[in-house]
Amino acid sequence: MDIRGLKNKVRAAVATAALTTTPFLAASAAEADLVLKGGTIYTGTDAPFVGDVAISGDRISYVGKKAPGDAGRVIDAKGLIIAPGFIDTHTHVNGMLGGDDATERLVLPFMMQGVTTAFIGNDGYGDPDTGRLLGAAATRPVGINYATYVGFGAVRSKVIGQDDRAPTAAELSEMKQLVASAMCSGALGFSTGLFYAPQSFAKQDEVIALAKEAAIRGGIYDSHIRDESSYTIGLSVAIDEAITVGREAGMPAHIGHIKALGVDVHGQAPAIIAKIEAARAAGQIVHADQYPWSASGTGLSASLLPRWAEDGGRAAMLKRFDEPETLARIRPEMRENLRRRGGAASLLITSGPDDLVGKTLEAIAKESGAEPIDAAIAILRRAQVGVASFNQSEADIAAFMKQPWVMTSSDGSIGHPRLYGTYARKYAKYVKADKVISLRDFIERSTALPSSAFSLEGRGTLKPGGFADVIAFDPVTFAPRADYAQPTLFAKGIRTVIVNGRVAVEDGAPTGIAAGRALARTPKAGTCL
Incomplete structure (x- = not known):
């Protein structure tokens, strides 16, 4: 089923739901409003068992073998897996959450794949107006819970623009104030996308200075590292940088969508894992997320252009294309970047002009x-176009996935099937088919691990007193339908999704209920005066 086919139906449901947004009320102290009955329960921390969730x-x-008393409503979950709602720690759905x-x-x-909480503002794109982002949910209901980072790219662009230069003392002070203000308004932490211009123009000391503002207030450092491949400093040194920023700033370091990107670094996963394990053994908090796809999603310019060619933004880039001598410098560097990514057949256009979408660069050429x-x-x-870049090896994907400190994420964005199918794919391919990880590991690293790592109190586990973000899926049929040719097909096999106690998906179809909430992080006491 494509999202367009459900649009009118869901619109009507949304309108109806808006009139009935009062939470369920138990008829008596002994009764629950809703019971999922007879499913195999994975709490997020315990061995599975068959029972009920009230x-x-x-x-x-209640979570146990048999719910006491009566219930206002019972959902038969026999044969289904009951789990906490999935928590996606790296997404780009801010446009959907904030849309009209x-x-x-x-x-x-x-x-429709069981995600009930998402983080936005990753890769340094988090709007520093955190209060506005989080406050919007009060008047513009959303379907899932969300938290947001304050982003280095957004902050630097606001103060310095797109230029390749260091900030002045006054500009650095202004950027610090923006980060501090965002943290005091509920930001989760400080995110960077050091691979992307203009963030790539910043030296490490600038990043640390801003990260400290988030650290003081209890935030987490999240990074799309400076180089996941061999573009500049290399994958290994970029991992070192992320660890160093976390250590020097005094905060947990989280590596976004960990990978070994491109033919030059295939096979380096074990060495990267060892490096992170050493930091963790030394007492530092370091963890990562990963999407279960061999193709990343990015822009064609980010994939192929040298960063210096983007100094000053798009207008400056186009001017360089018109300068023969400058273009003569750009072309060989682009050619090398194309080799590094696996050639023209490995780049699939996923967004941009309609006549290009769905074609590889090789076919267009x-x-x-x-x-x-x-x-x-x-x-x-x-135009600026998006691409799916096929650049990872299955051996590296599996090696990272097996680590107990690597959680699931989608990096979900328009045009890539990971927006619609990440959790279903990880289950269908890496749990059922390839047996890279167990079902319990898949669930826990998609729920309890991110909840614990990011201090999402009351979410990510099925425990009495916790928020009722609960899903039920069919272990036989749960699988993605989206692929690179048809990236906007809903996953199959999700039977029930409950967000904050309200049924958002029933019998495999959305109800139109918008029960999501903005999750503001409480800053450390005494740091926001």
Whole structure:
């Protein structure tokens, strides 16, 4: 089922739901509003067992073999897996959550694969106006819970713009104030995307200075590291940098979508794992997230252009294309970046002009009779386009996935099937088919691990008193339907999704209920005066 096919139906449900947003109320102290009965329960921390989960209002009231008393409503979960709602720690769904369309704000691509909480503002893109982002849910209901980072890219762009230079003392002070203010308004931490311009122009000491503002207030450092491949400093040194920033700033370091990207670094996963394990053994808090796809999602410019060619933004980039001598410098560096990513056949256009979407750079080059680099430059002259970049090895993916400190994430964005199918794919491919990890590990690293790592109190586990974010899925049929050719198909096999005690998916179909909440992080006491 495609999201477009449900739009009108869900709109009507949203309108109805808006009139009935009062949480369930138990008829008596002994009764629950809702019981999921007879499923195999994975609490997020305990061995699985068959039993019941009872919900009263927005909280879990019972987890065990048999719920006591009566219930206002019973959902038969026999043969299903009951688990906490999945927590996606790295996404790009801020546009959906903050949009004008009530259906889009349900974030059905996530909900229909069991995600009940998402983090936004990753890769340094988090708007420093955290209060506005978190406050919007009060008047514009959303389908899932969300937390947000304050982003280095957004902060640096606001103060310095797109230029390749160090900040002045006054500019650094202004950026610090923006980070501090965002943290005091409920930001989860400080995120960076050091691979991307203009963040790539910053030296490590600038990053540490801003990260400290988040650390003082209890935040976490989240990083799309400076190099996941061999573009500049290399994967290993980039991991060192992320660990150093966390250590010097005095905060947990989280590595976003950990990977070994490109042919030059395939096989380096064991060495990277050893490096992180050494930091953890030395007492530092370091963890990571990962999506279960061999193709990353990024922009064509980020994939192929040298960062210096983006100094000053898009207008400056286009001007460089028009300067023969400068273009002569750019082309060989683009050619090397294309080699590093596996060639023109490995780049699939996922967003941009309609006549390009769904085609590889190789196919576009053949159609135009140009070599791939010239075809890429012609595309970049037209528009900024997104690509799926097939650049990872299955051996590295599996090695990272097995680590107990690596949680699940989607990096969900338009045009890539990971927006619609990440959790279903991880289960279907890496749990059932390839047996890389167990079902229990999959669930715990998608729920309790992120909840614990990011201090999401009352979420990520099925425990009495916790928030009732609960899912039930069919272990036989849970699987993705989205692929690179059709990236907007809902996953199959999710039967029930409950968000804050309200049924958001029933019998495998969305109800239109928008029960999500903005999750503001409480800053450390005494740090926000």
